[in-house]
Structure formats: structure tokens, C-alpha cells
Amino acid sequence: MGTAPPDELDPVDYIQVTRDSYALLGFDAYRWADNTDDPADFVSPAKPLSESKVVLIASGGVYRVGDIGFTHKDDLTHREIPTSAPTDELRVTHFAYDETSAKEDMNAIFPIDSLRAMVDAGEIGSLADVSLTFMGGIYSQRRLGETLMPAIVDRVAELEADIALLVPV
């Protein structure tokens, strides 16, 4: 089950790469979340995009100058970046991916300028007052589920967002 990639694609299988890397290091295999037989809930948008409020949620360790940085050890906190914050005040810290592109242009992992442009063009109704960011390299799914996940769900409800755009790295 689950959606397999189309034949013409040859995506890197990061689950396999991780399994092989861990085996090489003598580590136990990491148990990835497997919901292939458990479809997600499904909520159709209630309003057209041009009337909807969108919230951006990104896991690349994005913070704004003045914020406390993220730790790299299952940091379960999130930061809230005002949608109006200048893009050049955004920074990134993460332990598991190449940050070169993000440091050059944060939109590579945090497409806030695209979203702002779509609002200006009338394609999107509005953006939530803040974007929610965290350092997504969290190994413990239990701790993620107990702490970060409910915090994000609560904040999205408070922000009254209609659609959440989630961007991992």
C-alpha cells in the first residue's frame, strides 16, 4: 500500500540509505513511522484559495534573528516567525541536511516570498500572522506526538488557518 513513485522517477530511497548506513555503523535499524495501511484523515478545503488563510509550517530549523536557536537533539519546541518579518532576518540551524541553499535563499526550504506574492496577486486570501518552524530531525516519534505535535495543532487552530502548507527538508 502507499503511493509508489511513477516508473519514470528514480527517487533516492532515504529509508534504505538510512538502513544501510546504520547497519554499516552497527546500529539497530531505525523504525520509521509506517502508516501505509492507515490512510490519513481527509479534509477538503471549505473555501477557495483566494478566500483562504494559509499557514506555513517548516521543519528546516528556521529561526529569526533574536530567537533562541534550536538544539539538535530532539528539540521539541517551535518558533513563530511573523509573516511580515523580512526574509533577510531569517536564519537556519539543523544537523542533518546541507544548509547551503537555505543560507543563500531561505525560500529553498521556507517559501514565504512565494506565499506573499500569491497573496499580493490575489491567489491566496491571506497568510496567518506567523509561520511555525521547528528542527524536524526528531528521532522519537513518541516525544514528537506528546509535545510538538499538539503544540502545532493548537497554534494552527488559534491562528484560524484554513490550509497548512508543510515543508520538510
Add this chain to the structure above:
Amino acid sequence: MCHQSIGLIARALEASGVTTTSISSAWSITQSVNPPRAVFTDFPLGNTAGPPNQPDVQMAITRSALDLAYSTTEPGRIEALDHEWGEEWKTEARALVDHRTPRHDTPQYERMSDMASAIERHGEQLACPSC
């Protein structure tokens, strides 16, 4: 792990009644975590939403992700977008080389000046407990 965290949060948000959409560059992880819907960009990790300084491509990807929320009728769709980055980078991505940096348990900053700004605003104990 980022793709897993994002996928799990997307599922939780949708369960709370919010429509979610996402962008993925790790098909197998997204397939396994099975979020409500995602577009796929076949890019090196760290460029999920598009190559740096290519606003037109970034915009097209963001628009595709949002459009997906309106075109799907059942959960689990992963839609491959046709933006290309070539195949060369995949050799290194598949090599079993660990590029991760040590997992520090104190706040980390891109620049030293960011640490100073955070200390100024939040105090040393929170912003840099190891200072």
C-alpha cells in the same frame, strides 16, 4: 527525520479538521508516513521548495502544493512535479556517508551575532546555557 515529523504533523492537523498539503523530496519516507497529500520535488535535501534564487520555480512548486489541496479526493496522493535537478547528485545521496554534524543539546545558531541577539533578548541562561 524531517519528512517523517512533517508527515506526522500533517496527519494530526488534518485529523483536527485543517486541510494540509506538503512538499516532499523523500518519496519513500512520505510514502511510509502517508500524509494526506504531497507534491514531490526530485531535488537534493535542503531544496524541497525549489532551488535558491529561482523565484519562478519556487512559486510554481508552492502553487502546485496548494492546488493539490483542491484536486485530490482521497488521502495519500503524492504527485510528482516535473521540475528537474538531473541525476548526478543522487550518487552522493545514495553513498553511505554520514554528513550529519554532532547533535548538540544546546541552542545552535547560524551566526555568532544571532547568539548575541538571542542572549540580549532572552538572557544567557535560555539562549546560551553553555556560554
